[in-house]
Amino acid sequence: MKKGARYDWIDIYDWDRDPDGNIIHNGGIPIKQSFKSKVANLSPDLVWGITNTLQYKAFTLILSIDGRVGGNSFSRTHQMLWNSGAHVDTDNQYRYDEVVNGKNTYIGEGVKVVSGSVQRDPDGNIIEDTRVYAPNDVVVSYEAYISRYHDSTSKPSRQNVLDETFFKIRNLSLIYTIPKSLSSKMRMSNASIGLTGQNLFLWAKEYKYADPDKGGSSDSSYGYENLNSPSQRYLGVNIKIGF
Amino acid sequence: MKLRIYSLILIVFLASSCTSSFDDLNTNPDKTTQATSAMLATKLILGLDATSSPSQWQNEFLVKRIFWGEQMDNYQYNRIEKGTFEYITYLMNAQKMVDFSSESDMNGYTGLYYFIKGWYFYRATMDMGDIPYVEALDVVNHRFPKYDSQKDVFKYILDDLSKANDFFSKSKQSFNGDPFYNGEPLKWQKATNVLRLKVLMALQKRADDTPDLQVKETFASIVADNILFESNDDNLQKNYSDINGQTNPYHRSSTRSIEVYAGSKMIIDPLKEYKDYRLFYYFAPAQALVDPDYLPEGQTLLLPNDWNAYNGLAVEAPFDQEQKKIATYMHNRPNDVYRLSYVGVPCIWLGYADMNFIIAEAVERGWITGNAKEYYEKGIRASFEFVRKTVPSEYNNNMPITDEYIEAYLQGEHVAYKSSGNSNDRLKQIWMQTYLAGYFHMNRDAFYNHRRTGHPAFPINPETNLNDAKDKIPVRWLYPDNESTTNKEQLLIALRNQWGTEVEDVNRLMWVIK
Structure with a gap:
């Protein structure tokens, strides 16, 4: 840790990589380092929000959108979707080959060690490295691979530490104020009717299957999106009558 | 001025009344506010199996008796990562347990303190090699405890356990808070001596070139004093029951x-x-x-x-x-x-069967005189008796173990002690029986044994081995994360002392198995 450096890091056991950043495979299976390293920062660069009220004649439009830029967290939802085979992208040719045709066809993307070895100090810094790499060509079971690549629930995998950048339409209401002439006939001083909706739209850069807005950033599981339930979408009708 | 004084008094009054009522409110009447030796003892004794990291259920994968079908397990495929010193911090409480004891039960609790101390440090050094010992528990004076060489650590452990033996033998009265032996000092003394035999046998490779540890002599004198387990009833073991919170941890509702x-x-x-x-x-x-x-x-x-x-x-x-x-x-x-059974099978931490196998090996190695065959057979009998007593007949798949069966088994081709064969064959028989008897018990021991004896040999497949050295099974855990962040200088010294380099590697042999 350096003076003036950020203290909101996320450190996990990253994949072991060659100097070009390719994941190193052992027997066709990706290998994690035995040493933790910093992979990202928790806090967002910017949290923004706009609330606007527009009025045109009898119509009022209330719009509130907000979002976040930057900031990372480990998404347990994404990891476990993959790990359990429930992720939509796990339904692919490799899985079909394995389950239906009984044939392994998957080759993990990365390299394997052909010869040599690496020596590390207790922080994981490389002291000596004589490893020679070749592209990984070991065919393995897709299930065995994915259940390691997206490891069990308590072991965050690097690729599931996601950027929380998102924006969402948090609130949208359209209100029509009934003309005085009409409302006074019904002995009302004023009346309005409106449609309102919350969480109508969410766009997220990397969080595709969980709501990054709920990424446990306030409780003890800081930096963990912990199988959050999605934000509910509310749709409603608003009738307001004054006498 | 007057007003000011009044308001001051009012504030003082309010402040004092507030604090006292908050104190009352914040005190949970269902929890004790005072620790006693008995309470600390219970926690420490039940925590004795907390020594395995990350958790005990993986240990059968580590020692290759179980294949795990959920996903590729690190231990099963020979990937060992960071170890832990966490449990050594429990010893702070152990010291308090002695401090709080009364004159009558002080010997018992002091004995227990040394037993637990020996136990934890033994596990830590067996996992990692050199560890802080002398300065480890004195955090006030040593914020950066220095590491002691493994040889010294073993010496201290043996001293501690010998002290435990002395205190238990002096103890006239049983102590409270012991769920295992009901605080009976004699039973604890026996367990202490069995642990001592285990530690000494772990030193077997260094018994000849390290005369100052007096491995063989100490072993012989413990066996001669004969305050040892006499049956499975003496086992230090964790029993489970169908009471909530005490159930068999492998029951499918929990695992x-x-x-x-x-x-x-x-x-x-x-x-x-x-x-x-x-x-x-x-x-x-x-x-x-x-x-x-x-x-x-x-x-x-x-x-x-x-x-x-x-x-x-x-x-x-x-x-x-x-x-x-x-x-x-x-x-x-x-x-x-x-x-399916909440009662399950007790988990043995120190057992009668295991003790007999250790003594049989000592006889075979000439550390003591005696009849190795007798100890070997006693060990096997003890294992069978344990199994047949703890597994109710409805679970035995219609293969009841009878006395006649055990006798016949002992005459079997592979089992009958090869008295006429060579010593190595006999040792292999002993080690195999230790391995077979250890199913779901003290399972990291089977890993230590394998590391020392190489038998029964763990299979290695370079195609699937996740160890960096493809043709090897790792032999140690890496030092814990927080050592490299908070005690780095001392850690680097320890690495240099052991291997002449600052490299952290799971495949390097530590002193005790060199």
């Missing part, structure tokens, strides 16, 4: 993946070869072979007591290849007593 635990070739092959009935007590028959609903085409239905209904998986084989057998219910799960 759901017990359904995909599969017996390995490592244990099932020898059991079958030796016609060992423990097979039927340790494992359940393959569901596919005994249940018509799962029976594959072309196979005949077998009875649960058919030897052919038991086939181990290869722990070193490609994961998916073996997992297919699990998917088709062709694997042998642990016996129903582990999966």
Whole structure:
């Protein structure tokens, strides 16, 4: 840790990589380092929000959108979707080959060690490295691979530490104020009717299957999106009558 | 001015009344505010198995008796990462336990303190090598405790355990808070001595070139004093019950993946070869072979007591290849007593059977005089008796272990002690029986034993081995994370002292097994 450096890091056991950043495979299976390293920062660069009220004649439009830029967290939802085979992208040719045709066809993307070895100090810094790499060509079971690549629930995998950048339409209401002439006939001083909706739209850069807005950033599981339930979408009708 | 004084008084009054009522409010009447020796003792004793990191349920994978069908397990495929010193911090409480004791039970608690101290440091040094010992518990004066050489650590451990023995022997009165032995000092003294034998046997490779540790002499004198386990009743073991919070941890309600635990070739092959009935007590028959609903085409239905209904998986084989057998219910799960009974089978931490095997090895090595065959057979009998007593007959797959059976087993081709053969053959027999008796007990011991003796040999498949050295099984854990962040200087010194380099590696031999 350096003076003036950020203290909101996320450190996990990253994949072991060659100097070009390719994941190193052992027997066709990706290998994690035995040493933790910093992979990202928790806090967002910017949290923004706009609330606007527009009025045109009898119509009022209330719009509130907000979002976040930057900031990372480990998404347990994404990891476990993959790990359990429930992720939509796990339904692919490799899985079909394995389950239906009984044939392994998957080759993990990365390299394997052909010869040599690496020596590390207790922080994981490389002291000596004589490893020679070749592209990984070991065919393995897709299930065995994915259940390691997206490891069990308590072991965050690097690729599931996601950027929380998102924006969402948090609130949208359209209100029509009934003309005085009409409302006074019904002995009302004023009346309005409106449609309102919350969480109508969410766009997220990397969080595709969980709501990054709920990424446990306030409780003890800081930096963990912990199988959050999605934000509910509310749709409603608003009738307001004054006498 | 007057107003000011009044308001001051009012503030003081309010402040004081507030604090006292908050104090009352914040005190939980259901919790004690005072620790006693007995309470600390209970926690410490029950925590003795907290020494394995990350958790005990993986240890059977580490020692290759179980194949795990959930996903590729690190331990099973020889990937060992960081160890932990966390449990050494428990010893702070152990010191308090002695401080709070009264004159009458002080000897008992002091004995327990030294026992637990020896226990934890033994585990830590066996896992990692050199560790801080002398300065480890004195955090006030040593914020950066220096590491002691493993040889010294062993010396201190043996001293501690010898002190434990002395204090227990001086103790006239039982102490409170002990769920295992009811605070009976004699029983603890026996356990202490059994642990001492285990520690000394762990030093076996250094017994000849390290005369100052007096390995053989101490071993001989402990056996001569003979305050040792006399039967399974003396075992230091954790019993489970059907009371909430004390249930068998492998019950499927707590360990759901017990359904995909599969017996390995490592244990099932020898059991079958030796016609060992423990097979039927340790494992359940393959569901596919005994249940018509799962029976594959072309196979005949077998009875649960058919030897052919038991086939181990290869722990070193490609994961998916073996997992297919699990998917088709062709694997042998642990016996129903582990999966379905809340009472389960007690977990032995220090056992009578194991003790006999250790003594048999000492005789075989000439450390003591005696009859190795007798100890060896006592150990086997103890294991069978334990199994038959703890596994109710409804779970034995109709293969009851009778006295006659045990006697016949002892005469079996592979089991009968090879008195006329060579010493190495006999040692291998002892080690194999230790391994077979250790199923779901003190399982990291089987790892230490393997590291020391190499038998029974763990299979290595370079194609699937996740260790960086493809043709090796790792032999140690790395030092914990927080040592490199908070005590780096001392850690680097320790690495240099041990291996002449600052490299952290799971494949380097530590002093005790060099």
